Amino acid sequence: MPPSSLRVVYAFAREMHPKTSEVFIQYGTAGFRTKANLLEHVVYRMGLLAVIRSRVKNGRTIGIMITASHNLEPDNGVKLIDPDGEMLEQSWEEIATRLANVSDNDLESTTEQIIKEVNADMALKASVFIGMDTRYTSPRLAAAAVHGVIALKGTPKEFGIVTTPILHYCVRCRNDNTYGTPTEEGYYEKIVGAFKNIREKLPVGGEYTTTLYVDGANGVGGKKLNIIKKSLGDELDLVLYNLGGNGGKLNLNCGADFVKVSQQAPVGVEHKPWQRVASLDGDGDRIVYYYLDDKEKMHLLDGDRIATLLASYITQLLSACGAQLRLGLVQTAYANGASTQYITQQLKVPVTCVKTGVKHLHHAAQAYDIGVYFEANGHGTVLYSENAKNTIKKIAEEGEVEQRKSAGLLLQYIEMTNETVGDALSDLFLVETALCARGQGARQWMQAYTDLPCRQLKVTVQDRNAISTTDAERVCTSPEGLQTRIEELVSGYSSGRAFVRPSGTEDVVRVYAEADTQQSADKLSAEVAQAVFDLAGGVGSRPEL
Numbered sequence: 001m002p003p004s005s006l007r008v009v010y011a012f013a014r015e016m017h018p019k020t021s022e023v024f025i026q027y028g029t030a031g032f033r034t035k036a037n038l039l040e041h042v043v044y045r046m047g048l049l050a051v052i053r054s055r056v057k058n059g060r061t062i063g064i065m066i067t068a069s070h071n072l073e074p075d076n077g078v079k080l081i082d083p084d085g086e087m088l089e090q091s092w093e094e095i096a097t098r099l100a101n102v103s104d105n106d107l108e109s110t111t112e113q114i115i116k117e118v119n120a121d122m123a124l125k126a127s128v129f130i131g132m133d134t135r136y137t138s139p140r141l142a143a144a145a146v147h148g149v150i151a152l153k154g155t156p157k158e159f160g161i162v163t164t165p166i167l168h169y170c171v172r173c174r175n176d177n178t179y180g181t182p183t184e185e186g187y188y189e190k191i192v193g194a195f196k197n198i199r200e201k202l203p204v205g206g207e208y209t210t211t212l213y214v215d216g217a218n219g220v221g222g223k224k225l226n227i228i229k230k231s232l233g234d235e236l237d238l239v240l241y242n243l244g245g246n247g248g249k250l251n252l253n254c255g256a257d258f259v260k261v262s263q264q265a266p267v268g269v270e271h272k273p274w275q276r277v278a279s280l281d282g283d284g285d286r287i288v289y290y291y292l293d294d295k296e297k298m299h300l301l302d303g304d305r306i307a308t309l310l311a312s313y314i315t316q317l318l319s320a321c322g323a324q325l326r327l328g329l330v331q332t333a334y335a336n337g338a339s340t341q342y343i344t345q346q347l348k349v350p351v352t353c354v355k356t357g358v359k360h361l362h363h364a365a366q367a368y369d370i371g372v373y374f375e376a377n378g379h380g381t382v383l384y385s386e387n388a389k390n391t392i393k394k395i396a397e398e399g400e401v402e403q404r405k406s407a408g409l410l411l412q413y414i415e416m417t418n419e420t421v422g423d424a425l426s427d428l429f430l431v432e433t434a435l436c437a438r439g440q441g442a443r444q445w446m447q448a449y450t451d452l453p454c455r456q457l458k459v460t461v462q463d464r465n466a467i468s469t470t471d472a473e474r475v476c477t478s479p480e481g482l483q484t485r486i487e488e489l490v491s492g493y494s495s496g497r498a499f500v501r502p503s504g505t506e507d508v509v510r511v512y513a514e515a516d517t518q519q520s521a522d523k524l525s526a527e528v529a530q531a532v533f534d535l536a537g538g539v540g541s542r543p544e545l
């Protein structure tokens with residue numbers, strides 16, 4: 001029998017957050033994500049798990065973020081944040097999935113079993129930070145998380161509506177006070193403070209202009225930029241759109257995911273030829289840039305472009321300060337082939353390719369002194385090892401005059417980076433600083449290389465887990481025959497490449513294709529989508545060519 005102290009776990013579940021659905025739910029690319037009305041019991045249980053995790057980590061703070069990020073408004077989600085501000089350790093994803101799916105009757109015993117299995121000392125204090133995005137279903141889910149924390153006698157602290165990266169930052173700061181102050185204000189002081197310090201030292205010139213349009217995706221990121229905007233002075237003039245007013249719906253025909261996948265400008269943003277626009281996603285953890293030319297053609301500057309810009313600016317500063325540090329870049333299969341070629345051949349920077357999901361990129365980036373990681377969808381950041389930070393600090397103190405100057409800039413650049421996770425706001429300031437330092441506008445930034453035309457599609461199948469992949473998702477291992485079919489199709493195109501993978505955030509299979517022309521990329525992606533539909537149990541109407 002479970003100890004009587006766990007009775008309350010069942011009582012809260014039965015009375016307030018009962019499991020009302022039999023649908024199996026899995027901890028995916030970025031936590032649990034599904035229709036909001038299927039999530040309340042899951043979030044309550046993640047409150048329980050966060051307390052257990054905090055105790056396993058000797059009482060260090062764990063985060064719970066209520067968000068479905070880029071998904072549309074009816075969805076919601078929950079994910080746990082580990083003490084260093086990183087995504088939940090992967091070995092715990094199975095535990096989270098198990099706890100989320102047991103019946104209410106088995107919840108008490110499963111909780112007890114997990115406590116034993118992970119050897120949690122339940123006498124220790126436990127601290128959990130809880131944040132949420134702007135979805136109307138988020139407050140109710142945040143309350144369920146609080147109940148889960150209280151049920152196991154942990155201490156919840158609610159942050160209200162914050163971007164996902166702000167919560168990651170606060171968790172890190174609470175456990176490591178050298179990183180910053182664990183509040184939203186502390187975040188602004190660190191990130192925006194560093195931006196202002198660095199920009200004071202950089203004259204505005206060349207093609208760079210200080211006006212930046214921003215598409216806020218009708219989510220939390222734009223709202224936070226509206227707070228920051230007032231403190232930016234002349235350094236950056238933000239013109240904000242899609243802040244959630246005028247009936248604008250979260251991520252609907254706007255935001256980073258829409259812009260990247262559809263390769264179209266978002267609705268709700270005014271357009272001036274050549275004006276650069278930054279497009280955020282719903283919870284402020286992704287960013288892409290774009291501009292329209294004088295013929296209203298859109299030019300996209302996605303995560304690959306941001307990665308190359310940041311990597312080349314950091315490389316420039318490193319060489320100016322004479323630091324010998326190993327910088328590397330991490331991408332996924334979605335990275336445009338032209339970007340990988342540019343990075344390895346022109347920038348001479350090593351590239352690692354990993355599975356989708358920032359958790360995978362983050363770990364791979366830690367293998368370098370300085371690891372720049374970005375998904376093409378605009379999710380990424382830069383990580384600096386202790387060795388890198390110490391080396392740069394030493395040069396800033398003891399180097400020659402010019403070296404000290406560059407090392408000083410680099411230290412501010414590091415300060416401006418949210419190293420816990422991809423962060424649209426921090427990334428925006430990093431991009432704006434790199435462009436300003438180089439006197440570049442979006443057009444010059446675009447000139448670094450020419451993207452191969454590409455297309456992404458979604459296919460609905462009976463069970464997306466029927467698709468398995470290997471080799472960083474570039475090769476499909478099941479269902480049988482699908483990879484052979486993809487290879488046959490790809491062989492008919494010049495510079496053709498295609499892959500398929502099950503999404504971890506939506507109930508779909510994703511298809512990616514690139515080729516030498518847009519027409520070919522579109523056709524190849526449609527053919528591959530048909531192959532998925534035919535061989536992996538497609539549902540609804542067959543994709544058209």
Ligand code: G16
Pocket residue numbers: 029030068069070071281285286356357358359375377379502503504505506510
């Ligand atoms: C999340 C993850 C990203 C991932 C994206 C799409 O982004 O954090 O790493 O690229 O989902 O994942 P999938 O293709 O598996 O659905 P976000 O912005 O929604 O949190």
